[in-house]
Amino acid sequence: MSNHEWHAMNTSKIVRQRGRPPAFDHDEALNKAMHVFWSHGYEGSSMAALTAAMGINKPSLYGAFGGKEELFRKVVQKYLAGPVAYIGEALSEPTAYRVVEKLLTMSAEFLTHDQNPRGCMVIQGALTCGEGAELIQQELRARRSAYEDGLQQRFERARAEDDLPADESPAELAKYVATIHQGMSVQATSGASKGELLEVVGRVLKHWPVVERGGAGASQPQVLESSA
Amino acid sequence: MSNHEWHAMNTSKIVRQRGRPPAFDHDEALNKAMHVFWSHGYEGSSMAALTAAMGINKPSLYGAFGGKEELFRKVVQKYLAGPVAYIGEALSEPTAYRVVEKLLTMSAEFLTHDQNPRGCMVIQGALTCGEGAELIQQELRARRSAYEDGLQQRFERARAEDDLPADESPAELAKYVATIHQGMSVQATSGASKGELLEVVGRVLKHWPVVERGGAGASQPQVLESSA
DNA sequence: ATATTAATTTACCAATCGGTACATATAAAC
DNA sequence: GTTTATATGTACCGATTGGTAAATTAATAT
Numbered sequence A, B: 001m002s003n004h005e006w007h008a009m010n011t012s013k014i015v016r017q018r019g020r021p022p023a024f025d026h027d028e029a030l031n032k033a034m035h036v037f038w039s040h041g042y043e044g045s046s047m048a049a050l051t052a053a054m055g056i057n058k059p060s061l062y063g064a065f066g067g068k069e070e071l072f073r074k075v076v077q078k079y080l081a082g083p084v085a086y087i088g089e090a091l092s093e094p095t096a097y098r099v100v101e102k103l104l105t106m107s108a109e110f111l112t113h114d115q116n117p118r119g120c121m122v123i124q125g126a127l128t129c130g131e132g133a134e135l136i137q138q139e140l141r142a143r144r145s146a147y148e149d150g151l152q153q154r155f156e157r158a159r160a161e162d163d164l165p166a167d168e169s170p171a172e173l174a175k176y177v178a179t180i181h182q183g184m185s186v187q188a189t190s191g192a193s194k195g196e197l198l199e200v201v202g203r204v205l206k207h208w209p210v211v212e213r214g215g216a217g218a219s220q221p222q223v224l225e226s227s228a
Numbered sequence C: 001a002t003a004t005t006a007a008t009t010t011a012c013c014a015a016t017c018g019g020t021a022c023a024t025a026t027a028a029a030c
Numbered sequence D: 001g002t003t004t005a006t007a008t009g010t011a012c013c014g015a016t017t018g019g020t021a022a023a024t025t026a027a028t029a030t
Helices: A003-009 A026-040 A047-054 A058-065 A068-081 A086-091 A096-111 A134-160 A170-189 A194-206 B003-009 B026-040 B047-054 B058-065 B068-081 B086-091 B096-111 B134-160 B170-189 B194-206
Strands: none
Touching: A026 A047, A026 A058, A026 A068, A047 A058, A047 A068, A058 A068, A068 A134, A086 A096, A086 A134, A096 A134, A096 A170, A096 A194, A134 A170, A170 A194, A170 B170, A170 B194, A194 B170, B026 B047, B026 B058, B026 B068, B047 B058, B047 B068, B058 B068, B068 B134, B086 B096, B086 B134, B096 B134, B096 B170, B096 B194, B134 B170, B170 B194
16 A cells, blocks of 8 residues: 555545654645645646645655645545535525525635635646546536536426526526636636626526516515625 | 748748758748647646657757747637637627627537647747746737727727617727637636536527517527537 | 858756765653 | 665656758759
């Protein structure tokens, strides 16, 4: 069993090992690597840039993470479980409207947050690439597809709960929301502000399909008003 | 005056030159280069891949186009004047609704056309990059900004012509349409079909703001129905 | 024919790419 | 202490990166 595999199956478990202990914090180094990949994409991040940011040298990186490609996959896992965990939270909102409202509003915040590199790593990490990165490109595409599937399933549930009109297609709504989300990522990378993204979100929410309930229109959602 | 500069100012002008004539077609080679850059992005396209596709060797490429970066800039110009010239045509449609309808409908076709690499080169050519490509990244960002400005100006004209409600912001609408467009590009690269993109476009058009004209609602635009 | 001009081919450049061999350093186990 | 196991630093690997020097080839001008 190689060293980085041992690390993978023993995250944060304190086991007395013999041999020289690592001189760096595994999780912290992974965060530094995430920042580099997030900023420059997979191919745009050189081993030199990664090791410099992580504060370790190449043999240590190989021992602990197994090379550039495996490091990137571990970074993606951490990214999904950390910075974009809000997506899973949004999906558990009680209504489809609230799901989209929370998802896109938090995305507008997330994509333009000062501490974060602009844009989403899963969307932009390897949209285009050379001949050596097709597997990474494929991996990220699969992640985006899984995200869209999650949205679709949530909207199917919403329709079953009479929370979406019966003539609305969950798959089509999911692709619509994913398209908006991905466009917002490109916009953030291009310099769009949080306020500008929130205006886009507001327009999406203003026309979000809701079922007409009898009587007063009290269930009509509030229109999100944002500061430009 | 270097050779590639001579080429730049003498496009398609037949002048008897002395010296050995080029063995390749300038414009055709540029098209081949466009296809490579379009498929793999700026950094993902190596000189080896470019020269192989163009059917020339490196010194010829340097002589005719001035290096990788200048070649890419020339490719972008050709891309704007050729494959995506439909954008300019869309802007001259008579109403804002028709502008967006034509722009996004043709984009759905364009982004998924069998003969084209998936996605838009200006959007995805250098969204993320390493340390040597920031200038190209900046150039493409400026192109996207110019595109959005064009949309905004068109919507300003539309509002002046009472073709958009007075309380709609042209800048906000432009960013909204650009966000949709850029999201569609990511979707196309991820494998979305023309029909799926047209469904997204249909949803955008269904809620496009139009001025309420007196009397019957005859001026209400037809909803675009697409085949999935 | 000869000179001139320019595009071709071949071979090469230094720098960087991701990845490793190897010796050394540092811990626990005995 | 000695042994064993792991991490570190240095120095290196072949391959590829974008870019050229120099010789050759092919055209026109005289």
